[in-house]
Amino acid sequence: MGLRIELSTDTVEGAVTADALGADRIELCSAGELGGLTPGPGLLAAVLARCRRSEVHVLVRPREGDFRYAPSEVDAMLADVRHAASAGAAGVVVGALTSRGALDRPVLADLVAAAEGLPVTVHRAVDVCEDPVAAVETLRSLGVARVLSSGGAARAEDGVPVLRRMVTAAGDELTVMACGGIRPHNARAIAEATGVRDLHAAPRRRLAPSGGAAVDYGTHAVLDEEVARKLVELARS
Structure with missing residues (x-):
């Protein structure tokens, strides 16, 4: 079974490591x-x-918390998408x-348009939707390339039934990428x-404190x- 691995990192060093290991994609974020x-x-x-081997995909999320954005936040997201595209992501x-917890179709359509043909992945906001399976059809119609999901559960292991249904609903037009506690x-x-x-x-692993500082x-x-x-070795085996 051929698998593709995407590794998320928020540091240059992490991205360089993922690239050297041969990850298919890097999701670059901060915080x-x-x-x-x-x-x-x-x-x-x-x-x-x-990074020369792995594709670099840029997370565009203006703040922590929920995924309901004010118009000013949407403007910032659109600018960030355009910057990522022009920078070579x-x-x-x-x-x-x-506000009702459904996919914001107009905003997503604008974000897809701002990407100017770059593949767009929709992140785990879909797991907050009432029906992640129904959301797949919306994403297909918008021309989204991938959806990141744990099947509406905290961990992919617990969302297997929903993920299976999402894969069926996605067909060949949309890739479902499982996340949430994925380990070897x-x-x-x-x-x-x-x-x-x-x-x-x-x-991730937390570094030990350097110590000695006032x-x-x-x-x-x-x-x-x-x-x-x-994970990369498993994908290649």
Whole structure:
């Protein structure tokens, strides 16, 4: 079974590691511990300058929290999508919901148009929808390339039945990419149970504090290279 692996990272070093390992795609974001926010232009430029093997797809999310955006936030998202396209990204990752929790079709249509032909992935906003399976038809009609989903559950393992139905509904026009707790020990089983061929993971490990400073600014998480390597190797086996 051929699988494709997308690794999410919020650092240049993480992206370089994912690229060297041979990940099919990199989802580039900032503030990964907040679920990911739009990366700054400097981070994007540094990653694009260093990554040659993996496609770099840019998350466009202006803030943490829900996916119901004010018009001013939508304007910012459109500008970020256009910047990602002009900078040389291979795709963008977006999402928007209405006040009722449905996919915001007009906003998504504008975001797809702003991408100017780049592949668009809709992120886990779809898991908040009342019916993720029905949302697949909306995304197909908008020309979205992929949808990132855990089947409406916290973890893909718990969303297998819904993911399977989403794959069926997507047909050949839309790729369903499973996410949520994807690790080497369960990746193949999830793929076989659902029919997905694309898997998204954000394996991270927290660095130890450097110590010795008068003021403690804490530490940060980085891509877990060991887990990432095992996922890529699994996809190639």
